[in-house]
Amino acid sequence: MKNIILLGSGNVATHLGIALKNSNYTIVQVYSKSIKNAKILANKLEAHFTNDLTKLKSADLIIVCINDDAISSVLSQIKNTAIVHTSGSIGLDVFKEKFSNYGVFYPLQTFNKEVDINISKIPFCIEGNSLGFEKQLIKIAKALSNNVVKMNSQQRKQLHIAAVFACNFSNHMYSIADDLLAKKNIDFKILLPLIRKTIANLENYRPKEVQTGPAKRKDTAIIQEHIATIKEKEIKELYQTISANIIKYHE
């Protein structure tokens, strides 16, 4: 499986395409709805390009790197070829009516076209519809990254929920902290050493073991004082709900 077609020209397609080319895979062709975007990426990868799904060339593997919403409609327009998608939320099932060899090739990372990324550290979650095909996918993933994991669709869905808590929700906690500090003219950057320390703890401990703070200590005096101090109704409620959850969780 050396000759690959990329469907998509966004962040994932760009980073994957470059990494595959650097690992001596040939990107045969780039498809995008937008012929302009297809051309930009194809030029980087020395590949053909098209915006017409009926004009796909033959290849060993198609990698679908397009928005979740568009996957079904695109699949309905292409012929049976070995194929994978790169989505954390879409199951393996999306391929099963039409394709013989199919799988998932999911890089667990936020990509941004403009930012260089060290792809060798990114976890790749791999699933194939047969052991043989899965092996071939794992081989490709290992050419790109040192962090390759076999994972079924149920596990991948759970991983996605866990990532929402660990990344999206924790980032929202930073946003709230930033807002609270801005109201008193304090720079959010003052929290960075403490945030970095919190993350550093995760290298050696489970997060539950290194939980600190008033809720962990069941320090209701401080909790009540904080709740009384917070002016915004929703932030107050969030403080209460999360504190109650921590207290219950550490009982």
Next chain:
Amino acid sequence: MKNIILLGSGNVATHLGIALKNSNYTIVQVYSKSIKNAKILANKLEAHFTNDLTKLKSADLIIVCINDDAISSVLSQIKNTAIVHTSGSIGLDVFKEKFSNYGVFYPLQTFNKEVDINISKIPFCIEGNSLGFEKQLIKIAKALSNNVVKMNSQQRKQLHIAAVFACNFSNHMYSIADDLLAKKNIDFKILLPLIRKTIANLENYRPKEVQTGPAKRKDTAIIQEHIATIKEKEIKELYQTISANIIKYHE
């Protein structure tokens, strides 16, 4: 102000004491309720030690590094000396009836006696009851750290609430993620590259600017699917509450 007495022998007292000694301050004496703990720290600092507050030696400054709950009772037993506490939650007022020169010397970090810490990167939040005394405190803090900030008691209280969101609550989000993954036999460490990326973004952007995820995208299909997938009632509710808050926050 070169001769200092430490009240307390815990994590903060230990790290502060060592850092002060390394910066050529003299720790005259260590007080602790436990004579054994007082002795252990005093030996490290080449200081006298006591467990009797009526036997404090004379010094230029007393640094109170004991539990918030115990501060008032300890203060009632000591004579008027230049004095600071190291607590994020206790105001300057605690000193005002009895002392002439008083302040707060608050290092914003989680300390652990066993773990070496680079104190020069830790933010020190300083407040004094007079400009002159505040200047003296800032001088000491700058001998220890490159990150010294003047901050009044109201700001410090707000900073403490912000730190609860940014550190305690985000760590709880990691705990929930860890639990969700454990249920499907997935190692939490798979999330570390994504968590590290989330933190790296904070060096260059405000957290609100780099928020991602289903709630930020208002992707109600995925949100509903996640809520349906989560089995534990409280975790389900937390997912709903935080997602609703993100949606509202980014309107």
